[in-house]
Amino acid sequence: xxxxxxxxxxxxxxxxxxxxxxxxxxxNHLYFYWYRQILGQKVEFLVSFYNNEISEKSEIFDDQFSVxxxxxxxxxxxxxxxxxxxxxxxxxxSSEDSGALHFGNGTRLTVT
Amino acid sequence: AQRVTQPxxxxxxxxxxxxxxxxxxxxxGSPELFWYVQYSRQRLQLLLxxxxxxxxxxxxxxxNKGETSFHLKxxxxxxxxxxxxxxxLSPxxxxxxxVFGAGTILRVKS
Numbered sequence: 001x002x003x004x005x006x007x008x009x010x011x012x013x014x015x016x017x018x019x020x021x022x023x024x025x026x027x028n029h030l031y032f033y034w035y036r037q038i039l040g041q042k043v044e045f046l047v048s049f050y051n052n053e054i055s056e057k058s059e060i061f062d063d064q065f066s067v068x069x070x071x072x073x074x075x076x077x078x079x080x081x082x083x084x085x086x087x088x089x090x091x092x093x094s095s096e097d098s099g100a101l102h103f104g105n106g107t108r109l110t111v112t
Numbered sequence: 113a114q115r116v117t118q119p120x121x122x123x124x125x126x127x128x129x130x131x132x133x134x135x136x137x138x139x140x141g142s143p144e145l146f147w148y149v150q151y152s153r154q155r156l157q158l159l160l161x162x163x164x165x166x167x168x169x170x171x172x173x174x175x176n177k178g179e180t181s182f183h184l185k186x187x188x189x190x191x192x193x194x195x196x197x198x199x200x201l202s203p204x205x206x207x208x209x210x211v212f213g214a215g216t217i218l219r220v221k222s
Contacts (some may be wrong), residue, residue, distance in 0.1 A: 043212040103156040
């Protein structure tokens with residue numbers, strides 16, 4: 001069964017550094033998402049992406065965040081200048097249509 | 113605003129006992145409701161969605177619009193059901209965004 005893959009599984013970075021989290025969605029899916037989960041808290045929506053543009057974003061997704069689909073297979077989340085509070089598990093997801101999201105295993109981001 | 117409430121952080125039952133994981137939602141429109149499950153060291157995966165009305169791994173969930181609930185039930189718990197369960201809502205008119213509840217850990221004891 002096809003899966004969403006995310007790399008790396010764990011990223012450690014220093015405060016103020018840029019970080020790029022990578023995802024390969026399921027190949028025939030058209031909708032892509034990033035979610036995050038701070039330790040002990042809910043899974044929170046960050047952004048959705050469709051037809052090569054952001055379709056919706058949350059308040060969390062400020063100017064420090066950006067997403068890109070650079071080559072038709074990868075879907076990346078960039079954090080320009082990381083803060084301590086960006087430490088979380090970041091989940092990529094994709095879907096064919098409304099609702100049924102397929103999630104990756106997540107990238108644990110630790111900002112020191 | 114959309115909100116999903118799962119009141120129990122942890123539900124512990126014995127094998128063979130009935131299970132009910134509670135989920136209540138707050139949304140003014142007609143949402144789509146889901147249950148996702150995360151087994152130990154595995155990814156979040158869809159368990160069921162209300163529009164498909166399926167029973168997956170013996171679990172069922174009925175959308176009750178009057179009580180704004182979507183409780184997950186199974187008549188006889190099995191040890192392999194131990195996992196984290198998330199209820200989620202998709203406000204249909206806002207695309208495919210999912211709003212998650214805080215999750216409930218189900219622990220099935222032998």
